[in-house]
Amino acid sequence: MVYDLSDGERDDAVVEENVLVLTHGGWLKILLVHLSSNPERFTLSNFDHSKRLIISGNTGVTRIQLEPLLPNSPRSLVFLSLHDVSHLLKSPELKKSIERRAADDQVPPLHTMVNDGV
Numbered sequence: 001m002v003y004d005l006s007d008g009e010r011d012d013a014v015v016e017e018n019v020l021v022l023t024h025g026g027w028l029k030i031l032l033v034h035l036s037s038n039p040e041r042f043t044l045s046n047f048d049h050s051k052r053l054i055i056s057g058n059t060g061v062t063r064i065q066l067e068p069l070l071p072n073s074p075r076s077l078v079f080l081s082l083h084d085v086s087h088l089l090k091s092p093e094l095k096k097s098i099e100r101r102a103a104d105d106q107v108p109p110l111h112t113m114v115n116d117g118v
Helices: 025-036 086-090 092-103
Strands: 042-045 061-066 075-084
Touching: 025 042, 086 092
Parallel strands: 042 075
Antiparallel strands: 061 075
């Protein structure tokens, strides 16, 4: 099912809804640019605009909470995490692989990828 996040048509019918989106980092980047480029439709809280052009690392987790739409107001989105890969720190093999790739400039250093309050 698809609907416009800035359209309150469905807000009265839905009390709470959880949505899981699995996507490539490039598509997430496009979504972040769209959300951050439309302030008349979206208000972004806890969002670091400098990270909107970063392609998320493999298995990066971005969590967004949609607030109820208020009349004549943009949809408020609260970023709970952005490109978070802290779950990878639990695996020593994956941590070494990421650090090795970062040393080769293939990915950002791990410490810049771990969510630190967005």
